[in-house]
Amino acid sequence: MTQKLIAIDLDGTTLNAQSLITPKTKAVLQETVKAGHIVSIATGRPFRMSEQFYKELGLTSPMVNFNGALVHLPHRNWSFESETLFSRDIVFDILAQKDELQLDYVAAENRDTFFVDRIDFDDAYLFSNQKPTEANLLKNLKSNPTSMLVQTTNEMADTVAKRLTAQYSDYVDVRTWGGPKAILEIVAKGIEKARGVKIIADALHIDRQNIMAFGDEHNDVEMLEYAGWGVAMANGSVGAKAAANDQTDKPNTEDGLADYLETRLLKKVAEKSA
Template sequence: MSQKLIAIDLDGTTLNNQSLISLRTAEVLEKAKKAGHYVSIATGRPFRMSEQFYRQLKLDTPMVNFNGGLVHKPYQQWEFEREISLSKEIAFDILAQKEKLKLDFVAAENRETFYINDLNDFEGHFFATDTVTEANLFTNLTTDPTSLLIKTKHEFSSHVSDSLTKQFANQIDVRTWGGPNAILEIVPKGVQKAMSVSVIADSLNIDQKDVIAFGDEHNDLELLDYAGWGVAMKNGTDQLKGVANDVTSDTNEEDGLANYLEKYLAL
């Protein structure tokens, strides 16, 4: 079988419902690597919230963070690396509307920095970081961020999303995070995972037809559509299953990715 690039989403896909990689999933991905395939993480999470999985899987491949906003080779200089940023003025504009839009916080980050305007509503474990700078964003944010996170209440989130999309029409895309909190992520317009996974494929001389991708959510749509073989998780959204080549028989809680990959690659 030709060498494959296996692009894996984390939440709801590689991770179980406890946000862990099971022993079985880790073993199958290790077997795939030993068989000569590349395994590459493509996640919406920043690097600080995905680094532990990169280490656990003992990867040395490039990876995608911020839904495509950053493609890099952790701990190394890599000639294809790129980070796509938003203008910091957008962060300032949104922060100025915090009361009007009923926002709990506004956070701005890139690979090096993470600033949040107010630590009262901050859950450190949720952001997996201790190196947060409580900041008057206006004075401390000196570089353009790759991603903004804003938290509101569920009942306001579609209004916030519509309002920001209108105001910054040609500059941003607003994506929602799944889960209990109403978190909106704001990324530069047109940023998505497929764009950055294609950079990785090119760097490894892997044809598009030899890219296998796994995902579960709307932020995996372009990725599954781009991949030569796109696989939606059984627990994935109907919209995603609509663009996928196939759907796993098991959920992320039942090692769906591992079971599928083992059969598909005859490991």
């Protein structure tokens, strides 16, 4: 059996509509690891919002956070770790445009800190299991961040993304999350999931042709293109499907990822060994 690196996006891919891993998806991913393959999470989420899924799946592999701005082996020292920052001045500049851009909040963080400009609202999706360190960005953000998050309305998301890209395209990239909220993530220029997956593959001596990647949104496009076999979700965007080699028969709400791995990878391995 040829060992595969299976790179999995979270929102819209591994997670269902309730942002949970179903029992079937968990079982199939664990069976995939048991079969000798490496499953690595590659997400736009920060580690604080993805650690629970890493633990739930019982993974021991490196993972990609912040769309590639952080590549690490959770809770362990790893010589291949990579974290890319950008200037905090951009955070302050966008904060000054908050009302004009109709932003609900502006947040900035890295692996150890999480600052937001206001906490007078309850957003479990943003905060997950960790409240922000402080609400006053101007006062407390003293170092360059790995990532920024801003939330706007679904109607304004495309406009905001285009405005921010026009202003700061020399320094940062603006990405959308695939979840239920209109959240935009801002990371250093050139950061993408494909870069993070390549770091992991090189570290583990996995050839590009043996990388299988799953995703659904435009922040997965480069990863789907880079992988030896890119798989877009049935619920994926037009861009994701165009970048992929194949797509799942079922959406994330029907265990599409698990179904694909079960029928296209695990079943074939079982047939060959029979």
